Amino acid sequence: MTNIRDIARLSGYSVSTVSRCINDSGYVSEEARNRIQSIIDKLDYVPNDVARDLSRGKTYNVGVVLPHTLHPYFTHVLQGIMKTAFSSGYHVVVLQSKYDADLEIKYLEQLRRKSYDALIFTSRGIPMKELLKYQKYGSIVCCENPGEFNIAAAYALRKETFIEAFEWIKQQRYKKVGILLSRDNQFSATSKVTLECFKKVFGRNARIVDTNVTTYRDGYESISRLFEKNERPDFIFANGDDVAVGARQYYLDHALKVPSMMGQENQLSGRITHLPTIDHQFEIVGQTALKLAISNIIKQIPIKSYLIRER
Amino acid sequence: MTNIRDIARLSGYSVSTVSRCINDSGYVSEEARNRIQSIIDKLDYVPNDVARDLSRGKTYNVGVVLPHTLHPYFTHVLQGIMKTAFSSGYHVVVLQSKYDADLEIKYLEQLRRKSYDALIFTSRGIPMKELLKYQKYGSIVCCENPGEFNIAAAYALRKETFIEAFEWIKQQRYKKVGILLSRDNQFSATSKVTLECFKKVFGRNARIVDTNVTTYRDGYESISRLFEKNERPDFIFANGDDVAVGARQYYLDHALKVPSMMGQENQLSGRITHLPTIDHQFEIVGQTALKLAISNIIKQIPIKSYLIRER
DNA sequence: CTAATTTGTGGAACGGGTACCATGACAAGT
DNA sequence: ACTTGTCATGGTACCCGTTCCACAAATTAG
Structure with missing residues (x-):
């Protein structure tokens, strides 16, 4: 695999300049840009996302914990999450919990190990207190009224x-x-x-x-x-x-x-x-949950549901 | 953040030994294991998954391209994928395509940039030929009969x-x-x-x-x-x-x-x-697709559907 | 009692970017 | 003429594990 150092060497510029060129972060002369780009094209180079994530300390992954995908509550929330994640450049990782607390812990541990930037619980088996413990490792959002607990939440009212x-x-x-x-x-x-x-x-x-x-x-x-x-x-x-x-x-x-x-x-x-x-407007619940997840703001947002008397 | 070098320093052992200890890959004495483990516990250390992925050159992420999640075809295939991914230790990243070829290309590029080990197309807007080009960057599976194209596939017959x-x-x-x-x-x-x-x-x-x-x-x-x-x-x-x-x-x-x-x-x-x-047995289609995705075998597997005359 | 393994351990390269900091060139302001 | 600011570029530490290789000590085999 060809890497950024190869490009630097072959183009005659430094790694820094190549990096700036790739990321369009300025301070690259017209000449350098052309030269570097031509080498990139020749070698068919693309940067490695994993290396980038490691270096930046951010993955742009959001884990979504849901028991399964066969219930409309979950598909609608997921749909809302996906929609907003997409437009914010985040990736949605779906995590099957089957209402099992041990699995939920497993996913929280993955958050701790930096697999995700944030975790959304569309449903939850473990106690709230457990969730709070993991907040220091990344933003955690739940989809229910958390009451007195200080945790981000988007939920149907x-x-x-x-x-x-x-x-x-x-x-x-x-x-x-x-x-x-x-x-x-x-x-x-x-x-x-x-x-x-x-x-x-x-x-x-x-x-x-x-x-x-x-x-x-x-x-x-x-x-x-x-x-x-x-x-x-x-x-x-x-x-x-x-x-x-x-x-x-x-x-x-x-x-x-x-x-x-x-x-x-x-x-x-x-x-x-x-x-x-x-x-219950679950798609909006999902959208809101994702926004909270990537904003790092701890806030509770209720979503108004409505009655349909006739149809 | 505390890292493996901190653990090595504080335990008096080398990084290699700590790594072997964490991964249980043998060649660690009883004494070393205890000493290292106690430091890990004291510092509440967990390895960083992103660094591990980078080093191993593998992410255990599988991207699943689907237009949306609101159609039962997709939820059932997704359900099957999740089920099998779960038991194989893979992560499922859902990628919304909206039947848009440009988005599909974007996801293929992410495969190339090592964001995923494999990509499953539950539906596809771009030509097959385009998919084939990306096979060298990771395993690609589609959910339809690919005909003459040499690509892995799991599809309803x-x-x-x-x-x-x-x-x-x-x-x-x-x-x-x-x-x-x-x-x-x-x-x-x-x-x-x-x-x-x-x-x-x-x-x-x-x-x-x-x-x-x-x-x-x-x-x-x-x-x-x-x-x-x-x-x-x-x-x-x-x-x-x-x-x-x-x-x-x-x-x-x-x-x-x-x-x-x-x-x-x-x-x-x-x-x-x-x-x-x-x-059409879509859950089985999903399970099969995931198995193909992580096996790197290029094979076409039709799944038999069945008629329900009365219910 | 040697020779061949096996076990335990450390060093260091490697995977592949990012970003801070320093340096130099040149232009504009006072 | 001197200060200040901006642009262009490079050096290198850093993010954080994994793994190959080398070396020594302890077993086991012959």
Whole structure:
């Protein structure tokens, strides 16, 4: 491989001048530029990015931790991250976590070893405190409300919209709402907020909760379980349109009256079935997260989500 | 930042010994190991990955070129790539191409500059010939049948399944098939194969073709255009379930009889609407592509897709 | 009891840029 | 005439590991 010293030698100029020439950082005469460029062209030379990264102490890599890519939340956040990373000259390294804390630690260690300039957690299994420890090694951004923790965050502002949605449901005189959550509210901040908002609007009762429901199939099976327990909600509030539509399918398959429903994430399945939904603006969350990641500013930015009553 | 020379100095051993100790590559006495490890622990030292990459001449980064992340083809291929990359210790860098040849060149140049060990093209805008030129800088894998070109490839074997699907449609006595394609067959190998297979089964006529149809909305609008042109297919063959369902919605919204349809990609929308489909096994395509990328073997591996008649 | 290995260790080149600092030439301002 | 500023260029330390080579000591083999 030919390197910058070869170019310097063959062009008769110094390494410094060649470097300035390559990077267009001024202080290179017309003559030198021509001479150097001709040698570069002749040898088909390109600088080595890894060497450059080492020397500059910066990689322009941002690691994005996500459990998988098959859920619209993640693809939309990722899409937003990619968009902004692209226009800022950053590289996006996707890191599969499978909700596994050990893997998350592994990625934090890679940040420490300078593999990335920053790390974005679209989801997280380890405690916040653990994240804070690694902030000294690079900028860390999470995609949830960090509460009291001093960490950069871009997250969907769910609370207001949840309240709005539940008020709307209440107003239509539904009495017993089935709530399908993706993860246990002990682990998931989102699930916790959902239930809190429900309580605020409906009081503490009037709800049937099922957890670990994330896919169409899960929605279907969840309703089947409810029936076994003789639970009959008159409204289903799901954590995704796909989930709601899975639930709906159970009723259809068993020739039962389909209750009213609301989904989330504004997915295609919900559009087909004319389901009310909540759009959490995840692409904007992603864009914002990336901006924070490369700015090194520790700031929390909530993104407003909105209710779609009809479609 | 503390580096390996600091550890050497403070432990009283040489840099070489420290390096061997860190990498567990033997020839380190029990005593040396303890002494060195204690200094490492005390200084909280970790080696710098960038320096290591430079020295080893390998980054363990694989670039994955994809137009965007919002289409299930890409998310599934990406999912497969991530899965296998993860278990092989490689990093996945996602590179947004937007079907733009200039961007693809940019990524090839990054390969040349050693930013990645390999590059996977899940889609491609530039000519194959261009790709071949860059093979000397690293392993390049594409996700389509490369024909005569000597390049590594992992791709869905569509032909057989298309023939099977069209035979099935023909057998049901449909006469005029509307075919919705994602990109013009001049640019897309997939579109080309689709039409060729159609011709083989139905002869050259009996088809209405529309291109640049990739989303639910596109499917809807495509049918609207057909109606303007007074085209009335009795069967719709779409390049995705989502597209087919968009088409279906047009008929429903205008109180028209919905013709029979078939989608592709085995998407949720098709399951809800009980649409026959073709599953192209894209996750396996992704897994295979990554294996090729890190093996440096130039080989073409077709992946068998399959028809789902009922669901 | 030699000869041939194996183990432990250090030196230093190497991978390939970047950037600070010094030096000299020349032009413009006072 | 003297100071000051800008341009052009080179020298070299620095970023931080890896690995080849040499050498000595300790084993093992014959």
